[in-house]
Amino acid sequence: MTFVETNLVAGFTVGEFLLVAAALFVSLAVMMLYRAIKGPTNQDRVLAVNVLGTNTVVILALLGAALGEPWFLDVALVYALLNFLMAVAISKFTVERGGVI
Amino acid sequence: MIEAIRLALIVFFVVVGLFFTFVSATGVIRLPDVFSRAHTASQADTLGAGFALAAVALTIGWETASIKTVLLLFFIFVTNPTAAHAIARAAYEEGIEPWTQGDERR
16 A cells, blocks of 8 residues: 555545645636736736646646656656746747846 | 654645645736736745645655655746746836726736
8 A cells, every 4th residue: 555545534545635636726727817818918928827837837746646657747847947938938038128037 | 653744744735735826826816917916926826836845745755756846846946936027027128017006907
């Protein structure tokens, strides 16, 4: 029996707890789409997609722990890197002088 | 005993991470302009992600994967506020006026 299958409360395992937490993180990430669609400026949209990407990294890590698939963490690392690159690149190339950092 | 402490810490970290992510999501939806939204997106969301990733590292235990999780945690702690800073500065240089009290929400 692995640690993920340990009984937490009354037949509810740690893995199931992490899966429920991942589902709640998904619903919080979907809330960001409101700002990404409505946002009056382009920067609002980039910010909403950045927060959504951070939530996606957390969801990937939670799923990797809950399902016992450690390679999900490699995907999460690459996704975090691309997310940061996306935010910095878009904010750098939408400004004329380009000195945003 | 040590197993019970580990389980309690996992539950605590996941719940606190969910709470701070909820605060960040509420802020990004409800706050009035792009600068205040960048503020909540950089702070509350970084803390929420940090707590949730700490819970993942505790769940995995002593393996290579938990080292990757801790590296991911530090990476998010460094890059998330940097990205929010770059976005807020790009918004300022594009000439977006900060919201002041009495203005309408944007």
